[in-house]
Structures are given as C-alpha cells and as structure tokens.
Amino acid sequence: MNAEIITPTAELAQRIGATPRGAREARHLTLRQLALWGFPQEGEVSLAAQQLVAELAANAVTHGRVSGRAFELRLLLLPEGTLRIEVSDARGDRELRYVSEPEGESGRGLILVTLLARAWGVARRDVGKTVWAEIGTG
Ligand SMILES: Nc1ncnc2c1ncn2[C@@H]1O[C@H](COP(=O)(O)OP(=O)(O)O)[C@@H](O)[C@H]1O
Ligand SMILES: [Mg+2]
Numbered sequence: 001m002n003a004e005i006i007t008p009t010a011e012l013a014q015r016i017g018a019t020p021r022g023a024r025e026a027r028h029l030t031l032r033q034l035a036l037w038g039f040p041q042e043g044e045v046s047l048a049a050q051q052l053v054a055e056l057a058a059n060a061v062t063h064g065r066v067s068g069r070a071f072e073l074r075l076l077l078l079p080e081g082t083l084r085i086e087v088s089d090a091r092g093d094r095e096l097r098y099v100s101e102p103e104g105e106s107g108r109g110l111i112l113v114t115l116l117a118r119a120w121g122v123a124r125r126d127v128g129k130t131v132w133a134e135i136g137t138g
Contacts, residue, residue, distance in 0.1 A: 008076040008084075010037060015070040016057075018089070023057035026073045026087070033075055034083075045137050048116050049075075049083060052133045055109040056087035059096075059131070064089030066128070081137045082118075090128040 012033045016022040030053045031046060039045045053073065060071040069090035076084040096110060113120055113133055120133035 006078050008078055010077040012075040013072065014074075015072050018061045018065045018069060018071050020058075020061060022071070023054065023061045026057040026071075027054045029073065030075060030085075037077060039137070045083065045135065048135050049085060052085050052113060052116055052135070053087070055113055056085065056131050056133065059109060060087050060089040063094060064091040064128070064131075066090035069128075077137070078134075082134050083137050084132060084134045086130050086132045088125060088128060088130040092124065092128045096122055096131070 012029070014026075014029060016025055016029075027050050030049050031041060034046045034049055035041055039049075057071065057073065064071065066089070071090070072086075072088040074084075074086040074088075076086070078084055116135065117133035118135055120131070123130045123132065
C-alpha cells in the first residue's frame, strides 16, 4: 500500500523478472522513459535516477527476491519538480539495514541512495514491500 495522494503527471509501471538481467533492464527502461519525458541522457536527473534504480533493483533481485516472483519498477513524475522511483519486491520478511563498516564489501548501495535521494524509505505492502526514492527535477 502506498499513501501517496499527489497525482502524478506521468507514470511508468513495469513488472520485470527478478534476475541480474532484469535489474539492468530496469536501468535501461529508466533511461529511455526519462528521455521521453525530456530529460537529457547525460543530465543530472537521468544519471541520478539511473543510479538509484540500479541500486534498488539490484537489491530487489538479490535481497528481495522470492523465487518465481517478478519485481516492479514505477517512475512517477510528480508536480512541482519531483521524480519518484518505486521498486517493489515480493519479500516482506526482511528489514533493510545499513552495514556500518566503511571498508566492507557490501552495504554501499543504501549509502549511495541516501546521498543521491532527497528522501527515501520503505513501505510495506500486502505482499512484500516498496522501496522508494525521490529526486528533484529542477
Ligand atoms: N529489497 C531488499 N529486501 C531485503 N533486504 C534488503 C533490500 N535492500 C537492502 N536490503 C538489506 O539491506 C542491506 C544493505 O543494502 P545495500 O546497502 O544495498 O548493501 P548490499 O546490497 O551491498 O548488501 C542488504 O545487505 C540487505 O540485508
Ligand atoms: Mg545493494
């Protein structure tokens, strides 16, 4: 469930196979959709959105994967200059956590998300969860 009450001016919603290939597909889809919405490929918005989608989708297909279940990518262009990214996976029984050792091999993804996103969070759903992140579009 999502308590969002702001009506998006444009939206993409796509279910994608929960594989590494699916995670790459999510990033490419984001690049294409943002280009259609008028954001240059090498521009700040497109690059930040691609990085966020790459991290959230990678997490969905590794930590959030449930065998045989797809994940879902949604991109919402909200009024007043916000792009909202939502990545939903089927796994509801795991918390997201920061890994605190800065030298560790894992745990960088959510730190990057924190740095890139204006806000982000996790919302529970009936099945699984949605990890969302928002950036400004200027
Ligand atoms: N979609 C998800 N579902 C379940 N757990 C997650 C999800 N995303 C992140 N996590 C948990 O949060 C931790 C931190 O995520 P992240 O910073 O991306 O590090 P990494 O993916 O390298 O382990 C993960 O190791 C995992 O335990
Ligand atoms: Mg990760």
